[in-house]
Amino acid sequence: MTLGSQDLERLDQLFCSMQDANACFLGYPFAKDFKYEPLWRFLKFTGNNLGDPFEPGTYRVNSHAFEREVVDFFAQLFRAPDRGFWGYITNGGTEGNIYGLYLGRERYPDGVAYFSRDSHYSVSKAVRLLRLEYAVVDSQSHGEINYDDLARKASGGRNRPALIVANIGTTMKEGRDDTSRIRAVLRDVGVREIYIHADAALCGPYAPILSPKPPFDFEDGVDSVTISGHKFLGAPMPCGVIIARKSNVQRVLRAIDYIGSSDTTLSGSRNAYTPIVLWYAIRCLGIVGIKRMFDQCERLAAYTCDELNARGVGAWRNPYALTVVFPPVEEAIKAKWQIATQDVSHVVVTPGTTKDQLDTLIEAIADTGR
Template sequence: MTLGSQNLTRLDQLFYSMRDANACFLGYPFAKDFNYEPLWRFLKFTGNNLGDPFEPGTYRVNSHAFECEVVEFFAQLFRAPDDGFWGYITNGGTEGNIYGLYLGRELYPDGVAYFSRDSHYSVSKAARLLRLEHAVVDSQSHGEINYDDLARKASNERNRPALIVANIGTTMKEGRDDTSKIRAVLRDVGVRESYVHADAALCGPYAPFLNPKPSFDFEDGADSVTISGHKFLGAPMPCGVVLARKSNVRRVMRAIDYIGSLDTTLSGSRNAYSPIVLWYAIRCLGIAGIKRMFDQCEQLAAYTADELNDRGVDAWRNPHALTVVLPPVEEGVKAKWQIATQDVSHVVVTPGTTKQQLDALIEAIANSGR
């Protein structure tokens, strides 16, 4: 398979464009500093993780064994029940959120979904796809769900099960909902049955090491947890991990003769490379490496907030957050540095972000109003 010189030139131009854009984006939570060259050889194969990763199947050009190890790593990190958990590697946090709410709907078909205004847009998409009756709950100013408003809305449907999405790091402010408090609110208003899904897309890999630790894992009352692989750990393609209680997964399990395995995932065919990448990352880093990366990122996030405030920019961040929140930036700064902006803008300090990049952005923001 060969390309002509014109198409080779177009590939070169695309590479340089992506390389230049990669050097100056600070508004989205994607890790930048990773090297997976030892894994390039796997691209020679049609790697397809068909079916359930924990079950044998007919098609064997897969990385199921590595996928299971990644799932088990995060199951231990998120205090999942021994032999009572299941999971798989997804195409990203959106798939994980849809899967969590799918399990909740299958458990409680007449349930009402609740999620805050600061939830990722994939949550409302999941509610529409699953045709779930839902209520959007107010958020507090720092991004965490408003528990009083949750109580008001849930009390109106106290005789129906509640399907809750708890944000463990909201999209714009990295606010963290408290699953234990959510459970308590539901009990207090008389909701007898509930399912809690924790969206820990960015914060999941490091949340267990924070002090105090956010309430979000299985022992804290979550029924499913999802993370993104490309946001903090780093991957050249979007990916994620979703974990759930095995008893709930059994409700959606189907045996498929064509693949000689069980169908338990949303996407059926799944690429075999994301599991290898995530396996490689956690094997290289280990717990100590993840902690070290987080400490480095948090120090830079604190530095960024302090420097912006010293320059007269009203910047802030939640405790231990890697997200620095500030007033909306001007269009030129937004375009060059790819800054996500709604009612506020934010800067996200992920692994691979350098002090030099942050200094250049701080200078651009400070000078943009002059």
């Protein structure tokens, strides 16, 4: 297989374009400081993690063993019940959110979904795909769900189960919902059947090491947790992990004869490369390495917030957040640095973000306000 010179030139141009863009994006949570050269050799295989990662199957060009180790790592991190959990590696947080709500719907088919206005757009997509009745709950100014509005919305459906999406780090402000308080609010208004899915896309790998730790794991009463692998740990492609209570997964299990395994995942055929990438990351880092990376990022986030304020830009962040929030930036800055913007703009300090990059952005934002 050989390309002509024009096609090769186009590939070179694309590489240069992506390389330039990669050097100056700060508005989206993607870790940049990773090196996976020892894993490139696996790309020569038709790797497919078909079927349930915890069952043998007919197709063996897979990385199921490594996938199980990744799932076990996060199950322990999120205090999942021994032998009572199940999980798999997804294509990203959107798949994890859809899967979590899918399990909730199968457990409570007549349930009503509740999620805040600051939830990721994949949640509204999920409730439409799953044809769930839902209510959007107001958020507080810092991104956390408004518990009083949750009580008002849920009181109208107190005789029906509640399917809750709790945000453990909202997209724009990194607000964190308190799952223990959510459950208490629902109980107070008379809801007795509750399924809580935690969207911990960005914060999941480091939230357990925070002090105080936000209530969001299985011992705090959640039924499923999803994270993104590319946002904090780092990966060259979007990926994620979903951990759920095994009893809920068994409701969706279907045996598929021709693959010699069960169909328990959402996507069926799945990339065999991403489990190896995530396994490599957690084996290199461990909990100590994750904490070290978080501490470095958090110090830079604090620095960025302080420097913006010192230059007259009204910046702020939630406690221990890697997301620094400030007024919407001008289009030129938004375009160059790929700054996510709604009612506010933000920068997300993930591993690989440098002080030099942040200083350049800080000066650009400050200059536009002079």
